[in-house]
């Protein structure tokens with residue numbers, strides 16, 4: 234029986250379990266044995282695996298997170314990591330590996346292919362939706378819905394107290410979650426990493442609202458946004474194994490500036506990991522399922538070095554490299570639509 238390994242790496246998101254379930258179900262239909270590798274690349278370094286059968290994936294479709302666990306382990310940053318990965322891949326008798334992840338996990342896949350583990354298929358995930366090569370990643374829709382619901386709740390309290398509420402959302406260096414949740418939640422200003430923050434402009438938009446009798450406002454800011462004359466606001470300087478700092482804190486800085494310059498009482502709400510949790514939306518369950526089924530088809534057809542992707546409403550395959558070379562940032566036509574509702 235041929236064996237497929239599957240791992241989930243990087244930040245978790247809703248939709249990972251639907252992918253795992255789909256890989257197992259489709260894999261069994263096609264006569265494969267499926268080996269779950271625990272905690273991303275860490276599991277392949279440590280040979281920490283579990284056999285996945287139909288019973289192990291029963292009931293996981295609506296569950297958030299990943300039953301396999303995840304980590305931000307980079308085998309290229311661990312001493313002897315690459316050798317261990319190669320050794321265990323061989324020891325497990327894997328014929329192919331399905332790597333489910335974002336920029337980092339897929340970036341490692343590209344390197345491993347060059348280093349001799351050629352039979353890899355990628356599946357793009359991230360709440361940030363910042364991967365090129367696919368119109369959407371799963372996890373993003375659920376995160377946007379969660380942020381939208383939070384904005385809805387913050388609206389009522391902002392209105393009662395005649396306050397400004399700054400809502401800080403995730404997204405790393407892309408403003409997708411901010412723009413989409415902001416449009417869906419009716420934000421009055423949306424600030425994204427793609428455009429430096431002009432605080433004078435923000436204040437004049439908020440004042441314009443006050444002048445027309447709107448004594449409250451919602452300002453959505455992406456964690457990666459920065460002031461024109463400033464730098465990234467970070468929580469922790471220490472880099473992770475993929476060279477990322479921990480973002481967070483721009484909301485607080487912005488609130489201070491707004492209150493100081495406009496004189497309106499301002500509060501901050503940082504949504505944080507709530508955006509990564511919970512049950513996947515129907516869109517993410519379906520996208521994850523379609524991706525998982527397609528990934529097994531790619532293995533069956535020996536289309537290695539490819540990643541499943543969504544183009545329009547079709548599931549296609551693209552080279553894994555296409556997802557990791559350039560980040561997909563917010564489309565400015567889209568941002569122009571959001572701007573119609575500012576102020």
Ligand code: F6P
Nearest residue numbers: 244359360361403404405480509
């Ligand atoms: O990439 C997903 C993401 O949630 C980003 O939006 C965020 O900056 C980062 O991961 C947070 O990472 P961690 O869970 O390691 O704090």
